[in-house]
Ligand code: HEM
């Protein structure tokens with residue numbers, strides 16, 4: 039951050055400094071930094087909530103919190119992580135990297151950009167404040183299923199309002215990404231030359247615009263059911279609680295791809311660099327991303343196999359969900375082929391990328407198992423599902439962001455990060471992650487439901503292991519925070535290229551990247 | 564403190580293991596796979612699960628042995644030069660088509676099992692299951708028998724005051740009883756929010772949804788006691804509404820059904836006489852277990868979420884309003900309608916109890932007949 043100031047060569051007019059600089063900024067790098075800092079903060083807040091959950095589950099019996107507060111923690115943890123840590127985190131990467139990767143001076147709509155970020159602190163203040171209202175925070179799970187969410191207190195209304203704000207922020211961000219990519223590419227930067235990170239974000243942005251309004255609609259109906267005597271989801275008034283789930287998951291499944299596609303993009307940048315080889319099968323990677331995005335709209339009811347759908351419906355959603363494994367598999371095969379016969383080195387970003395490929399694939403396989411409807415009747419709403427989505431979300435999305443952060447930090451700050459600490463962070467993080475979440479597969483299979491504050495005795499052993507892993511995982515993130523701060527403050531000067539043989543326009547500009555990168559468009563070969 | 568906890572856990576683990584050797588516990592510690600099935604569908608699911616997992620495991624090993632070989636052999640530190648190939652249409656077509664064919668192979672047995680699961684026709688017995696916050700009601704509509712099933716683990720075990728029993732959190736006062744080797748059809752619904760009824764060893768899980776009647780079936784081959792839990796978040800005590808099923812040989816089941824019918828007939832007779840205050844209070848205390856989850860054992864409630872009964876304007880105000888609140892609940896809140904769950908006697912008793920205990924002393928006595936007239 040300090041270094042971005044040093045590189046500040048904005049001559050148009052006197053720019054505010056200090057806090058006002060950050061409030062009024064329209065610069066994509068400043069806004070990217072804001073998003074990333076916000077995301078990291080939310081990651082730590084959500085992480086603390088997870089530790090409350092794991093502390094309660096360390097032993098059978100109720101020791102730390104009461105069941106009502108436990109439910110508030112699971113609900114808040116998920117909302118904060120999904121909407122506060124992962125989504126804004128990727129928008130931060132988009133802000134920093136998309137203009138640099140396509141040879142543009144800034145995002146297309148800079149003021150909108152400022153606005154879409156600054157909505158977020160208000161949204162999350164509202165969301166977190168709901169914990170302190172009468173009756174506590176929302177406790178119906180992040181899925182907010184009616185009628186349970188209709189029973190909640192005023193915190194549910196605050197959550198709904200916060201979700202509306204987050205939705206507006208995401209949609210504005212997505213519009214900006216699309217407009218930037220379509221209009222601001224340097225001459226010669228054809229669509230099929232875009233770096234894969236840009237492609238995945240372009241597709242993600244369309245997903246966002248398509249489904250955030252759907253979520254907004256669902257929670258608005260909840261709100262009117264709660265206060266204005268409508269009965270969208272209330273059977274006593276002719277409504278239908280299952281309709282809420284259909285609408286929610288019509289948003290929810292594309293949402294999980296919103297959470298992973300940019301991660302695929304980051305991985306597809308890192309692996310070629312440290313393999314010293316071009317990405318294998320660029321065209322199929324783009325097509326696979328688009329294919330996944332399309333399929334994500336026709337699989338939503340796989341979250342609802344147990345609600346009692348007709349057989350034909352169950353079969354349709356089983357087959358369509360299984361199909362997603364094909365383009366996902368193509369991606370994994372292509373990453374492995376990119377490494378094949380390369381010249382590999384294992385700096386921290388590459389270690390993260392490799393772990394993402396390996397661990398995400400475990401999550402992909404458990405996803406495939408969940409798609410098998412008869413078996414899903416056993417897995418559904420158990421810890422098996424919890425393990426699945428942490429393998430795709432933590433070791434997919436979050437670890438991809440960590441890898442991305444190590445990869446681009448030298449470009450952002452002009453300094454090399456501490457490689458030794460970075461590696462220590464990688465190994466502690468990855469080992470504790472597996473200690474935390476791998477045993478949860480076993481718990482789920484053996485019959486432990488999710489979202490419970492206390493459990494039967496046969497689940498004790500794996501829960502003890504999982505809780506101990508969780509505390510290690512939480513602590514290891516402090517290393518990350520330290521490495522980032524240290525790197526911002528100083529360190530070995532980074533060269534323009536930073537890495538041995540990176541590809542992409544961002545490596546042609548100085549490190550740290552100047553405040554406005556491409557005032558004159560670069561020439562694309 | 565952490566250390567001592569770990570030690571207790573280790574000891575608990577060891578003793579549980581030792582116990583597991585002696586008693587026939589269906590689910591032991593360190594279990595890593597699905598519980599042993601006792602129904603044909605449960606068996607099909609287990610086979611399907613094992614098959615799919617094996618296929619996934621093989622693909623995983625193949626893909627990642629290639630990756631790890633590459634990580635080993637194609638390192639820069641070993642002097643490996645990068646080749647610059649960037650696509651191969653042939654390879655990409657192959658690794659699109661082969662996974663697709665494997666998926667088709669998985670879909671076939673899955674479809675067959677699913678079709679069997681959804682066939683609820685020709686059942687020998689129907690049981691209606693209703694989910695409540697936080698208990699289950701079981702009805703045998705063909706036999707006019709119905710009852711509620713509550714968690715029976717004592718509070719003291721949950722709070723760690725007493726040592727935890729073997730079936731901690733997986734035990735109920737009145738288990739569901741079904742005959743073995745008969746096709747039992749379950750009809751599922753709920754009174755308030757969505758719950759899900761799940762017995763892992765049967766391979767049956769389905770949501771109980773207000774306003775819906777869902778169907779599923781099972782056929783249990785082995786007599787025994789089977790345990791499960793609610794599997795859909797349903798509020799504060801979602802973790803405390805277990806499901807216990809006793810599968811009995813058909814003759815024993817018939818005998819059980821007969822005694823149950825007689826017990827319920829006696830209850831109906833009780834409704835028609837006048838009860839003394841002491842009798843009502845004694846019975847009311849028992850019925851109050853239905854209210855403890857929210858209003859607390861001492862009637863103190865939970866600040867801001869569940870009102871206290873002690874000094875409550877309703878429990879010390881007009882009797883008719885108190886009775887009607889308990890009967891009809893209050894929509895939009897967790898206070899549910901107890902009309903169908905509790906008999907006139909139960910309601911009369913619990914209302915009398917709330918008005919004369921838990922810190923109240925109005926001196927009122929409410930008779931079942933009075934409740935009936937408000938009903
Ligand atoms: C091969 C690809 C995938 C398949 C086939 C798949 C399949 C499924 C299925 C069937 C479920 C429902 C399980 C149940 O509740 O019974 C599920 C849950 C879930 N999946 Fe995936 N999944 C895949 C990838 C992903 C990815 C990439 C993400 C996110 C990055 C993700 C995030 C989640 C989440 C968050 C849930 C749980 C939602 C909840 O109930 O709160 N999945 N997945």
Ligand SMILES: [Cu+2]
Pocket residue numbers: 290291294337338340341
């Ligand atoms: Cu999904």
Ligand SMILES: [Cu+2]
Pocket residue numbers: 757758759793794795796797798800801802804
């Ligand atoms: Cu429940």
